[in-house]
C-alpha cells in the first residue's frame with residue numbers, strides 16, 4: 001500500500017489545467033510545424049504563421065492558447081495498491097480544476113444544462129476513473145473546447161455496415177464538421193463496446209501521440225486509409241481548402257454484441273491540449 | 280484575393296468592396312455577443328423595445344474572452360462557431376447589424392440574408408486567442424455583466440485579421456470551395 005494525500009492530487013490537477021491551456025504537447029506543435037515546410041496557399045500560410053505566433057505569445061505572457069479553455073476532461077488511472085487519504089479523490093480533482101481555472105485566468109464555460117446558469121468555477125469536470133494494477137496514480141487533463149466537441153458524432157450502425165460503413169461514418173463526420181472544429185483536426189474514433197463505451201474510447205484516442213502507430217495492424221492500416229480520405233476532402237487549415245484537414249486519425253476498438261456496431265467520432269481542434277502527470 | 284483595411288463603423292458603407300476570400304484588417308469599434316446575449320437582443324427586438332447597444336451599422340464579434348490578466352486590456356479572445364447564432368441573424372440584420380465575425384461554416388440561408396441586408400460574414404482565426412488579444416486596444420462591458428464571458432463588451436480593435444466568407448453579393452467562400460471540390 002502506498003498513501004497519496006488529496007492535497008497532492010488537488011495541486012497536481014491545478015497545475016495540469018493551467019499547463020494544458022498554455023502549452024501545446026510537443027507532438028502537436030511538431031505536426032503543425034511540419035505543415036509549414038510545404039508550399040501552402042497564402043491563406044493557409046497566414047494561419048500557420050498565426051498558430052506559431054499564438055504559441056509564442058501564450059507561453060511568454062501566460063495567456064490561454066484559446067479563449068475556449070473547455071470542459072476539463074480528466075482521465076485517472078488509479079493503481080489498486082494506492083490508498084487515497086485526507087478526503088475523496090473526485091473532490092480533490094474538482095477542487096484542483098476550480099483552482100486551476102481561477103488561478104490560470106481560464107474561462108469558466110460550464111453552465112447548468114437547461115437553465116444555463118454558469119457554475120462559476122468550470123466544474124464539474126468530466127472524470128473517467130479506471131482501476132489498474134500498481135502503486136501509481138496517473139492523471140491526464142484534456143481541456144476540450146465546445147467547437148470541436150459539438151461536431152462529434154456517434155452511431156449504432158448495423159453490423160452489415162462493416163468496416164466500410166465505419167469508415168464512411170468517420171469521413172462524413174469530418175466533412176459535415178467543415179471549418180467548425182478549427183481544422184487541422186485530430187480524429188479520435190471509438191469502435192465497439194456499448195452505447196456508452198464507443199465515445200469514451202474515441203476521447204481516449206485523442207491523447208495518443210501523433211506519429212505513433214496503432215499496435216493492431218488492422219486498425220493501423222485503417223488509420224492510414226482514413227487519414228488519406230479525410231485529407232482529400234479539401235477542407236484544409238481553418239476550412240480555407242487544401243490537403244491538411246487532419247493531423248492524425250486514431251482508432252480504438254473493443255468487442256461488442258453481435259447485434260451491434262457502435263462507432264463514435266470525437267474531433268479535436270488544432271489546439272489539441274492535454275497534459276499528464278504520474279504521482 | 281485582395282486585402283482591405285476597414286475602420287468601423289466609419290467604413291460601414293464600403294462593404295461593396297469586399298468579396299468572399301478577401302482579407303480584411305479591421306480597426307475600430309465592435310461588440311461581442313454569443314448565444315445568451317443574442318437571445319436577449321432578439322427578444323427585446325421582437326418585443327419592439329430598445330437594445331442596450333445601438334445595432335445600426337454594428338459589427339458583432341461572436342466571442343467570449345477568457346478572464347483578463349492583471350495589467351492586460353483583454354484575456355485570450357477569439358471567435359466561436361457562428362452557425363449557432365443562425366436563428367438570430369435576420370432579426371439582428373433587420374436592426375442594422377452589418378458585420379458578423381465568427382468562425383466556421385455559414386448556415387444555409389446566410390448568403391441570401393447577407394445579400395438582402397447588405398451584410399457580410401467574416402471569420403477570425405480560431406485557436407489563436409492569445410495573439411488576437413494583442414489586437415484589442417480597449418474593452419468595456421456594456422450589457423448584461425451577469426452573463427460573465429457571455430456579456431456584451433465594446434471592443435476597440437486594431438488591425439484584426441479577418442477573411443471574408445459571405446460578401447453582400449451572395450457569394451460564400453466555403454460553399455464555393457465545396458462545390459469546386461465536387
Ligand code: SF4
Pocket residue numbers: 066067068069144145146147148180181182269270271357358359405406407
Ligand atoms: S475548436 Fe478548439 S481552437 Fe477552435 S475555438 Fe474551440 S477550443 Fe479554440
